[in-house]
Amino acid sequence: MKGFKLGLISAALVMSAGSANVSAAMIKSPLYLNYADSGVNAAQRLKFSGKSRYKITLPFEKGIYKIQVSDQGQSCGLRFGPEDGSKFAFSKPLALNACANDRYFELNIRFAGNYELILDNSQSDKPTLQVARKAKASSFKRSPPAVDCIQWDGQPITVDVSSTFNNGQLVKDFYSGQTQTVMNGQVSMQPDPASGGLLLLEAADGKASEFSWDNASVYFIMTDRFNNGDTSNDFPFHRKADGKQEAGTFQGGDFSGITAKLDYIKDLGMNAIWVTPIVEQIHGFIGGGDHGRFPFYGYHGYWALDFTKIDPNLGSEQDFGRFVDEAHKRGIRVLVDVVMNHVGYPTLDDMQTMGIDALAPHAPVPKQWTDWQPDLSKGQNWYRYTNFIRWSSSEWVDKWWGPDWVRSGMAGYTAPGGDDITMNLSGLPDLITEGTKSVSLPPFLKHKKDTKAVEREGYTVSDYLIEWHTNWVRDYGVDGFRADTVKHVEPEVWGKLKQAGVEALADWKAKHPDKKLDDKPFWMVGEVWHHGAYKDFYFDNGMDSLINFEYGGGKAALKGAQCLPQNEGIYASYAKEINRDPNYNLLTYISSHDTKLFYSNYEDLTLQAGAGTALMMMPGGVQLYYGDESARPRGPQSDAFDAPTRSFMNWQQIIKEADRQALLKHWQTLGQFRKRHVAIGAGEHHKISDKPYAFSRSKGNDKVVVVFAGLQ
Structure with a gap:
């Protein structure tokens, strides 16, 4: 895409060439989604969003879509498809070929919803395309499957508490603070509007329990x-x-x-x-x-x-x-x-800290490995760092945890097993906790100045x-x-x-x-x-x-x-x-x-x-x-x-x-x-009634009754 003149995505968005950043490569012709099975969709046009970026948000149903971004004539130089490979990795910018011909991205939608595609042409020799799922803008929310439940008319609730409280005893609803004396084994109370139809009944003169x-x-x-x-x-x-x-x-x-x-x-x-x-x-x-x-x-x-x-x-x-x-x-x-x-x-930053000399010959050597970032334009991701490590180096035996301490797939270490005890869970080095032989401190702890390990x-x-x-x-x-x-x-x-x-x-x-x-x-x-x-x-x-x-x-x-x-x-x-x-x-x-x-x-x-x-x-x-x-x-x-x-x-x-x-x-x-x-x-738990739903809990002198009136 080198050599394109500065321009605009559509006549509706007007910018003078003199006000544009001349290092960016803005695209003059409108761009659309182009499908392998149906061609250019003129209703699905990308919008200019500044800094040579073009966006479109569309609802996709579950399925596989083979797409490009192109002008209406599918012109070489404006027909953006995969540079190599064809599958999208979500939320990751992928390198584009601006003259892709019949190479299409394969977009695998597993969950129906709105998806945003962003074409970034700010570096015309390195254009990228990124797709990400968007949160729904509508107010629609899923509802849980319905369950059977008792109904409540909003009136005061009468409940039999005779199995828990005595006649004449003053009972308190902890939620609302209201009290009532038990009469004929019953109390009647209005649940607090904020409670969701709940009464939390306790003896009004009761003391708080000790911790257990x-x-x-x-x-x-x-x-x-x-x-x-x-x-x-x-x-x-x-x-x-x-x-x-x-x-x-x-x-x-x-x-x-x-x-x-x-x-x-x-x-x-x-x-x-x-x-x-x-x-x-x-x-x-x-x-x-x-x-x-x-x-x-x-x-x-x-x-x-x-x-x-x-x-x-x-x-x-x-x-x-x-x-x-x-x-x-x-x-x-x-x-x-x-x-x-x-x-x-193991991480590259810890290798620097511990003095583990196990870098691969082609590895970069930043001042701090936490400064390193993958080159997305070359298809790298954050796993790339593993290619910079010589896992077979004896340095891992001599300067890291050591084979007496952990199982690992690295050379010189005990290999992980296939059961729950000896496996490398999620690839993590497995501590040999079943070992019966005496061991010295791990090599790196022997040299770690601030450790308290003895x-x-x-x-x-x-x-x-x-x-x-x-x-x-x-x-x-x-x-x-x-x-x-x-x-x-x-x-x-x-x-x-x-x-x-x-x-x-x-x-x-x-x-x-x-x-x-x-x-x-x-x-x-x-x-x-x-x-x-x-x-x-x-x-x-x-x-x-x-x-x-x-x-x-x-x-x-x-x-x-x-x-x-x-x-x-x-x-x-x-x-x-x-x-x-x-x-x-x-x-x-x-x-x-x-x-x-x-x-x-x-x-x-x-x-x-x-x-x-x-x-x-x-x-x-x-x-x-x-x-x-x-x-x-x-x-x-x-x-x-x-x-x-x-x-x-x-x-x-x-x-x-x-x-x-x-x-x-x-x-x-x-x-x-x-x-x-x-x-x-x-x-102990005892159900008292179904409507209202009520139960008691009692342990020694500590007794409560919980009442649920139902749904309104």
Whole structure:
């Protein structure tokens, strides 16, 4: 396309040649979509959008489309097709040939919707075409499948409470604050208009229950995506923003940010906070998503480099200690996410830091590898960096983790196996936690100046890991662990970690009697992917509870959100199993970092309020993922499955939008009610009536009745 005169896409857009940027190549003739099976579509014309860029947004149904962009005469020089290959990679600029003849792009639409195509001719010798799915501009929203539910006429509700409260006893609706004396075993009350037809009945003179892990309400925070309390720590280790969607970069959340929001979390009725792993992550990036379209750092905490150090993106050790202390002052326990299965991927930036001389001969040598970017015009993506590494180099054995520590596909290392224990999960180097021989420190830690790792005689790999993890308990009073990837580590290792945690917390409490909340022992909950509501051998190997994938991972959470009586079977069965065995419990959720945001399914605030009601009345423990209470919108849609679940907390929406403030108030009321009554999570469940739907929960002297009037 060299030599084109400056011009305009259409007569309707007038610019003088003298005002244009002469380095750009503007196109004089109108451009259209050109289909292999039907030719040029004159109704589908691209519009000039400035800087030699031309756009069109069109609705595409599911299917395969073979397309070009061309003028109406399909002229050479204005017939843009693939330079090489033919398939589109979404959201990625692809190089064009301006004289493509019969070469067409193959656009595979898997999800019907609006798609935007952008032709960029700002460099006439390197034109590109990019396609991306667009959010619907209309107000249309999907509706969930209908469920059967009782109806309510909006009038006061009469309910039989004789199985729970005595005649003459004063009963209070915690939601509205109204009180009434029980007469003939009944009370009649008008549900608060904001409650969705709910009554939360308790003895008016009742006292709040003491904390119990059996009734835990855990607020799960991805630290980097919650609140930025200290901007000075946003970019250590030469880490960078990508200036685009930031799907895989650090976004500034830190411990200081959580500390600043502890009163917010307390007001939610939360009595525990679970934070993603706190330890120092790999310094550099890998390629993000299925097609390497963005740089992906360890912002989430699951790609450890040094288990003895806090990652500076999250703050200092002083910041972490202040967070734990301030949480404890508010009666909130702290759970730290721990990883025993794997370490982080090797990166070029870490090679520079560790002095690993394993660059391929053709590799560039930037001052900092975090400065490197792929050349999109040459078809490169962020996976390209792997071509710059000699994976067979002995430097990886001598200067990295070493074959005594991890399994890896690199030369000189133990090869990964094919089972859950010995596999490289997602390609991550697998820690040899089952090893029984004593090992020295990994080679790179022997030379890492700021590590706190100390050589121990007779230690195995798991011995080191257990010491490193439980040092956070012994030094700061961490109350428990959320154990990551549990099924990929030997059960007996989890048992040893739990015992070490119990001892470490007891030591800390003995040394800090003025800071301890109580004498309850160390607690541990495990993530066993897709594990449901049943007890197995994990409870005999360190686990006090397991994350329950059955409820939030299926259709049950949606049905319960639409109509509370839909949860009766779940409530009854969960309560029965939990009460039958004191060594069994669950942690149930509706949203998580690895699955989905409940709100993103239908983006319905009323449904989100119903989800809160259903979850907060759940037997066992419950887990709120940050923003469940405020309908946090999903993050960027990309080919990274987890990006939509890890958006930054929607503080501005909470401040500015009245409907989100009302939603938050609803969740706060539910959370405070649950916090007051151990019977909700740990009590016996008895259904009282179908219409209105009512049930009681009781544990000792703690008794409540929950009433749902129905849908209006």
